[in-house]
Amino acid sequence: MPALRLDEISIVRGATQTARALSAEFNAGQVYAILGPNGTGKSSLLKAIFGELSLSQGRIHYGPHPLSMRHLASWRQRIGYMPQGTEIDVSLTVLEVVLLGKLDALHMYVGDELLNEALEIMQQVGIVDLAHRDIQTLSGGQRQLAMFCQVLLRDPAIMLLDEPVSALDMHHQLNLLEQVHQETRQRRLITITVLHDLSLAAQFADQVMLLGEGVLQASGTPHDVLTPERLSPLYGVAVERLYDSAGIPVIRPLRQMNRGLVN
Ligand SMILES: Nc1ncnc2c1ncn2[C@@H]1O[C@H](COP(=O)(O)OP(=O)(O)OP(=O)(O)O)[C@@H](O)[C@H]1O
Numbered sequence: 001m002p003a004l005r006l007d008e009i010s011i012v013r014g015a016t017q018t019a020r021a022l023s024a025e026f027n028a029g030q031v032y033a034i035l036g037p038n039g040t041g042k043s044s045l046l047k048a049i050f051g052e053l054s055l056s057q058g059r060i061h062y063g064p065h066p067l068s069m070r071h072l073a074s075w076r077q078r079i080g081y082m083p084q085g086t087e088i089d090v091s092l093t094v095l096e097v098v099l100l101g102k103l104d105a106l107h108m109y110v111g112d113e114l115l116n117e118a119l120e121i122m123q124q125v126g127i128v129d130l131a132h133r134d135i136q137t138l139s140g141g142q143r144q145l146a147m148f149c150q151v152l153l154r155d156p157a158i159m160l161l162d163e164p165v166s167a168l169d170m171h172h173q174l175n176l177l178e179q180v181h182q183e184t185r186q187r188r189l190i191t192i193t194v195l196h197d198l199s200l201a202a203q204f205a206d207q208v209m210l211l212g213e214g215v216l217q218a219s220g221t222p223h224d225v226l227t228p229e230r231l232s233p234l235y236g237v238a239v240e241r242l243y244d245s246a247g248i249p250v251i252r253p254l255r256q257m258n259r260g261l262v263n
Contacts, residue, residue: 001028001188002063004049004158009058011044011214018044019214021058028157028188031181033201033222035194036211037235042194043084045211046160049192050081062158077104080156084163084194086143088135094146095131098122101153121149126175140167148176152183159184161193165200173197177204198226198251210234226251 004026011019018041026032034042047053049060051072060067067075088097098118099110122128127145130138135146144167151159161180165173181204184191195201201208202222209219212234218225226249228239238254
């Protein structure tokens with residue numbers, strides 16, 4: 001299976017350089033979590049891989065195929081991208097929104113096979129009972145689940161998920177990330193997800209990449225990368241690393257009891 005490679009990529013947005021000569025390789029069957037403080041360039045990185053932001057320097061390849069703006073449609077055919085914001089301005093049912101995952105393959109009608117596939121995925125994700133609701137009437141978490149179904153229906157080779165569980169309760173967070181993990185393994189996907197919850201990243205990611213001001217600070221297994229020595233200066237808080245009953249690290253930010261009230 002081809003790998004996705006970033007070679008010395010730089011991204012500039014307005015006056016901010018959000019990636020600086022960043023190189024990385026992503027392999028099939030692996031879940032990669034992009035981590036780092038707010039505004040450090042995580043979403044910009046996903047947008048660049050999706051071809052939504054152009055590079056000021058460097059190259060991106062999927063196997064032998066380069067990302068080029070001239071062949072953006074064929075580049076994007078391989079990708080299922082779930083952006084951070086899931087607001088939708090048009091009045092569509094949840095089922096219709098999910099079916100849009102197959103937009104490039106849809107004809108004038110939707111066959112039974114595709115319809116059943118969409119409904120099965122919605123069943124798996126736990127939103128089949130919402131199929132005929134208007135997407136605009138859903139809660140933020142329900143919309144996030146609908147957008148995830150759309151990505152799965154797309155059957156992508158590369159899954160890009162930008163904070164996919166930010167609006168979800170514990171049950172749905174675990175359910176979604178479990179499916180991300182399973183689909184990645186079974187279908188040999190390259191999965192790159194932005195997460196803020198470092199403990200969830202430690203539970204579900206094979207590899208983590210820690211970004212700080214557009215620079216890759218560290219990458220490797222959660223166990224190797226998510227150390228208090230690295231995290232405390234990067235996030236500007238004291239951090240303790242505990243372990244759950246399965247031996248997986250739990251990252252706990254510590255209150256500074258003597259600091260008093262912060263304005
Ligand atoms: N449209 C834009 N125009 C100019 N600058 C932008 C734009 N969007 C983002 N930026 C800047 O680029 C930098 C990186 O933003 P980005 O959204 O990639 O960060 P992030 O790590 O995903 O942040 P968060 O964790 O808060 O979602 C930030 O400093 C942000 O202010």
